[in-house]
Amino acid sequence: MSRAVAGPEIERLIQLLARVPGLGPRSARRAALQLIKKREQLMSPLAGAMQEVLGKISTCRVCGNLDVRDPCSVCTDATRDPTLLIVVADVADLWALERAGALNARYHVLGGTLSPLDGIGPDDLNIPALIARAQDEAVGEVLLALGATVDGQTTAHYITELLRESGVKVTRLAHGVPVGGELDYLDEGTLSAAIRSRTSL
Incomplete structure (x- = not known):
């Protein structure tokens, strides 16, 4: 002892x-x-x-980011591109993409990914608010910036199906994100490359 x-x-x-x-x-x-x-x-x-x-600190009621203001500084930034909505699993992923500085867009934090083994289903994530935001006529593209894990890909597929009838373009991160990788652990160069080479689903 x-x-x-x-x-x-x-x-x-x-x-x-x-x-x-x-x-x-x-x-x-x-x-x-x-x-x-x-x-x-x-x-x-x-x-x-x-x-x-x-x-x-509080949670932004619009996107789910953590900030000293609500709505957060990202949501209230008039210079952000309103046509692109980047979907991330966690606030750490949002911060990682912001460090990369590849896009000046708006975000939506899901609060995790679908994980049946952990008992995390669609009702446990901020998906309904995402679908509602994607219906905004200003939004032309939803970029699913989710990790290349099984849970991340399952979540991306689920959201893609929900948005199929909306007419909004759905893309995902491509080259640069390794299978099994988490966004928060990737360097800025890898994230930038992944964003530039995103593909349609």
Whole structure:
């Protein structure tokens, strides 16, 4: 049985950090130690930023993005192309595409992908709002920017079928996205190439 080497407050910090995706127990301990060593330079500003985010961030009622305003800064940006609607599974994917900077369009966050094994069906995703937005006469193309996983492709196929009668052009990411890949882990060059070579479904 391992023994705690620090007080309960530090142990709690380590346990909370270990819950962050990408940080295991060892990484969490290292991160906690750095935060404690550099309390003034790191921990204090981080605590302030987290408290500010906790009180101000909300989910955009239009697209599902996370922002300090609702509707979000993407939805209220008049310079965005209103004819193109990019569909992503998660906010992380939206941010990844924005970092790539390949398109200046609007987004729709589904909140996940269809996954029967995990009990995630159409009613668990933001699909009805997507279909409603796609009916807007200004929208000419719906780009399904979903991961090349089985669940991502299943979701893309399902949405394509729902939009078949709408007359809107439905495209998907093509070259550059590896099978089994997740958008948030791809570099900007790969994402840009994938967007430029999108194909019709």
